[in-house]
Amino acid sequence: MIQKTAMEKPATTTTTTRKCSQEAWLAFFTCLALFSVLLCFDYSALVGVADKRVNLVLNKKTKNSTPEPDFCSGKYVYVHDLPRRFNYDLLENCRLLTRGTDNSMCPYLKNQGLGPEIDGFEGVLSNKSWFSTNQFMLEVIFHNKMKHYRCLTKDSSLASAVFVPFYAGLDVSLRLWDPNISVRDSSARDLVGWLSRQPEWRRMWGRDHFLIAGRISWDFRRQTDNSSDWGSKLRFLPESMNMSMLSVEGSSWRNDYAIPYPTYFHPAEDRMVYEWQDRMRSMSRPYLFTFAGAPRPEIANSMRGKVIDQCQTSRSCRFIDCGSVENSCSNPVSVMKVFQSSVYCLQPPGDSYTRRSTFDSILAGCIPVFFHPGTAYSQYLWHFPKNYTKYSVYIPVRDVKNLRDGDIEKVLLGISKEEEKVMREEVVRLIPKIIYADPRSRLESLEDAFDLAVKGVIERVEEVRRVIREGKDPSVGFAEEDDYKYTFADWYKRLKN
Template sequence: MKNYECLTNDSSLASAIFVPSYIGLDISRFLWISNLTVRDSTGFELVEWLVKKPEWKRMWGRDHFLISGRISWDFRRQFDDLAYWGSKFRFLPESMNMSMLAVEGSSWNNDYAIPYPTSFHPSMDGEIYQWQSKIRHQKREFLFTFTGAPRPENEESVRGKIIEQCRGSRFCKFIDCSEKNCDDPVNVMKVFENAVFSLQPSGDSYTRRSIFDSIVAGCIPVFFNPGTAYSQYKWHLPKNRTKYSVYIPVKNVKEWNVDIEKVLLGIPEKDVIAMREEVIKLIPKIVYADPRGKLDNFEDAFDLALKGILERIENVRETMRKGKDPSIGFADEDHYKYTF
């Protein structure tokens, strides 16, 4: 943010106000403690500080945005009960007037998903072109791969069936992350570079960093729930999901009897090549470039996120100019995003 070329020190000229609060790191200190007052305290302190600033009164916070390196659900505890997870920061009236960028958005309209960081941070266009050329010509030994840990405690998780099918197929490579095989990103990337498709089921939440690691490797993602990508990264991934991914819907895990190997083997080679090329084109859009360098011909994940949030705020500003209520739809809940 500090290297963003459109920063201004005069907040009266600003199109948007960035709130420089590390709320993801902050809540990480308190998520597992039982005192809900302590868990929520810094969120209250932040909004109390914000509303006293002159910038707040211009749009009552609707031109403010912040960023979290944690999923949005960590800030959306709906009840003051220890059985419920997270803080209630995003349900504070002042916070609801702000937009939040997070690695996973919620079903509320004031949360927006941005890509998880990968280990590739190009500093110039040439590094992107070179990498794209490398993975475009990469020989791929496996048809598909799954890199992740099982979720035996979660009966609704499809992971158990995916691991079972992967282990039973000579076309699949399984990397068990519960055995710390995924701590080194080089190990993970080598697997993705050697597979045509990567299976991306939901984990503890809808999304996974693995989606973006696999795209960087030129590996076509296979999704099982719309909340994993399609309803999330609207500024960074194509609206036409069939161009870059495969979708195998799982409505009920216990009744699910799809043979993944047969589905993937049934995709014509020309379609696979077209999807991989689309995935390769996506790489600059989902990586965060090294801020010390400069990309001339590409917009990276940061550029697209800032462009998206500025457009959102401008739409709210236009609503206010027309004398309409800007709160309508701003922080509404929309479960359709996750159910299609």
């Protein structure tokens, strides 16, 4: 019995030990599980508290800080995606485009419309920002610059203005001499038909739309359907009358605006402009005045003829005959060299009131001399100072017959050196405003002719919106004719006011 009991006791002990061991492990795992649950609970609680603290901080910052202003607010421009026939196809058929001569326009399409880069500066030009730019390339240059405009939008509802990239000047140059007026007007009619079907048109019936022309506005204002009359009828089509046109010379209608002719200078950086300005301030100018242009013998009592006569009889004047066989006016280096050597540059009207030469002379720091208010003062309102005496000389000539020999030189000699210095400084300051910077780059601190033109259009459209908000008819005065640009008496009256 004792033996049996002794032998059974260890077994009971072993069983008990094993049972305790199992219970201990069970308790351990139970505690571990409870600890994990508690840990997860505490962690989630901590994360929740942390998230609440972060949210409180963010909410506090949002409430205390004002949102950053939208730089482009009130500046957005929407660009219509026109069918290619209205722009790019014209460039592909550049051999058909001429300047009224047999010269091809194809070379001038290089460098996004700037033309071939000028080599051989001959100490006249400053750097590689100079190109053989054709004056009829404005619409191509403007379109390429618009592609890099800072405030473009694909949402037309945000747009302050709508740009129509129709190459109006290049298109009309194909057909200006076509006796069939239906053919001459075909692109214009197709364009306004396309625009009027777009949803953007119905917002203001086109009064927020604008287009560019590299020719004078008169080329698009044929008033009759006689085949012998000049130009197309684009600007007299009902839909077109609701749009604004920016061209190198505005007509007497209020929805036509003049912007500068392209010059040869297209800087890529601000410093290039500043360096050129400094150089023009310090130029030696041995000629008192100069004139670059061709005579107009077919025009009786031509103003140009009188100017050329007075220039050729003066020892203080340099005449560049653009009608000569050499045609030195086609060489930018030759033109700029003479303008840089002159104090004053004469700008009489020619085939039309305005001249590209005006902007070439300003670029050279040469003070322009005008004989008619329609050459500059009533034209480039967004780019030139209202006070014309700050940057130019005006010799009013109501009748060419009244311009006597020596009158021009006498007027210029009567200007003091101090007055001349002040005017030249203003001319040099105008340089950034009359150039079109390289479309492949962007000026940072300066506004060029493109920037000022877009700003002018947007202000014009905003004025129409104000009229609409006041419940008035926006068509009143929008496209009316105003002859003050070409009327001497009315010009003087408005200038005094």
